[in-house]
Amino acid sequence: MLKTRVICSCAKCGNPRKHLGERHRNEQRATRHAPRMTGARGDGLNRVADYDSTKDTRTHIAHVKSFLDSMLAELWARGNWHDESKLDEPEKSAFDEYTPLLEQTTYGSERYKFLLEQLGPALKHHYEENSHHPEHYENGIDDMSLLDILEMLCDWKAATLRHADGDIMKSIEMNEKRFGLSPQLRRIFENTVREMGWE
Numbered sequence: 001m002l003k004t005r006v007i008c009s010c011a012k013c014g015n016p017r018k019h020l021g022e023r024h025r026n027e028q029r030a031t032r033h034a035p036r037m038t039g040a041r042g043d044g045l046n047r048v049a050d051y052d053s054t055k056d057t058r059t060h061i062a063h064v065k066s067f068l069d070s071m072l073a074e075l076w077a078r079g080n081w082h083d084e085s086k087l088d089e090p091e092k093s094a095f096d097e098y099t100p101l102l103e104q105t106t107y108g109s110e111r112y113k114f115l116l117e118q119l120g121p122a123l124k125h126h127y128e129e130n131s132h133h134p135e136h137y138e139n140g141i142d143d144m145s146l147l148d149i150l151e152m153l154c155d156w157k158a159a160t161l162r163h164a165d166g167d168i169m170k171s172i173e174m175n176e177k178r179f180g181l182s183p184q185l186r187r188i189f190e191n192t193v194r195e196m197g198w199e
Helices: 016-032 054-079 092-102 112-128 146-160 168-179 183-196
Strands: 034-040 046-048
Touching: 016 168, 054 146, 092 112, 146 183, 168 183
Parallel strands: none
Antiparallel strands: 034 046
């Protein structure tokens, strides 16, 4: 056990016994409020005895909650403004014409790709205005944030509801090739779909 040694200011007065009681009380006061250190266990670390982790753990929990709340607020905002650019020109008239046709196709089919090409400038504008599309970025998926990716996955799932044969797992498989997803990211998507019950 480590102790704080208090040296009497009158050590040279020739009567150290006179101050022995006060020094003892000072030593007790110093050691009472300081964590006791235990010896190393062969790993070079000095462990603190009588340490209660509750306060630090609760502080950590509060920090994590604060960061998650910030992300939730951003996701909530994204949910409100998702695809708003489709409601105005130059996108609206083009999507008025081609959305019903796209719904009659299978996602990723040649017919589907052909119709996307017909959207032309409207689709280009849509990608420029919406960061949940890999096409928004110069380096595609690699430039996206985690928030972009979460919105993208929700977008993919919602898009499957527009097709009679929509399947989110098949969409993920096709988009792995289309956007160059890593095997790790593909698996994360699949795990998330299962956890959310979106299969």
